[in-house]
Amino acid sequence: MPKVVECITEMRKVVAEARLAGKTIGFVPTMGALHEGHMTLVREAKKVCDVVVVSIFINPTQFGPNEDFDAYPRTWAEDLNACRSAGVDVVFHPHVHEMYPDNWGTWVTVEDVTDKLCGKSRPIHFRGVATVVTKLLNIVQPDKAFFGQKDAQQVVVLKKMVRDLNMPYEIVMVPIVRDVDGLAKSSRNVYLNSEQRQAALVLYKSLCKAQELCRSGEPDSRKIREAVIACIESVSLAKIDYVEIYSFPDLADIDTLDQDALLAVAVKFGTTRLIDNTILKSNHICGG
Secondary structure (H helix, E strand, O other): OOEEEOOHHHHHHHHHHHHHOOOOEEEEEEOOOOOHHHHHHHHHHHHHOOEEEEEEOOOHHHOOOOOOOOOOOOOHHHHHHHHHHHOOOEEEOOOHHHHOOOOOOOOOOOOOOOOOOHHHHOOOHHHHHHHHHHHHHHHHOOOEEEEEHHHHHHHHHHHHHHHHOOOOOEEEEEOOOEOOOOOEOOHHHHHOOHHHHHHOOHHHHHHHHHHHHHHOOOOEHHHHHHHHHHHHHOOOOEEEEEEEEEEOOOOOEOOEOOOOEEEEEEEEEOOEEEEEEEEEEOOEEEOO
């Protein structure tokens, strides 16, 4: 069973002991409701680090006032068992007041790359993400922190934050993990009823359509975007939040696929908002 740590002081002691023993630390920050995508991050961390720490903390500051913080799945017993099965060494499970004590009021804001995609429709989201990840990195002090490509914009934001603030941590992006039918693993998939779950397969279908266009040599990002939108809109239950293509990793506007590009989608099925993406290159696609 992994060591469960709830307070920052104890977590720092665990880190100090590992460092004193000459061990490297891999870190997987999560909000719980762990699935195979999270376990893939853990396995990648175990490959290259001596000690693996997983945090389970549902961060209230990255949820907007009308979002699903209260309904977000809380599956502590199952999560702890998953960490045990995966060989996690330490689970950091702080209470909200431990992370945000009384009179707390300091924020980390990353500019430019946060004002599009999820940042456009969720304006406070990345301020909360950058702030809590900064706090977690400062507490765990890992050599490497592992994040999934499904949240590609988040990875871009955190890499920029680490670079801009001269943090000595490496942010590692791990490819998307999908169910056998193509749906990207997500803690929010549990919100979908059977009809919505079937409808959500259009996300992967639309990304595959973009892949086909790239392989055929289509260089026009506008035409690819339009094809993806048409594919998603063919499913009546799908309500598009955004479909966008930006250069990757700087997330600048791009008209022609003459460099790496991120195709990212966010779509609602009922009240459940799902995101997915793939990384495009001219004539071929990698990653998603």
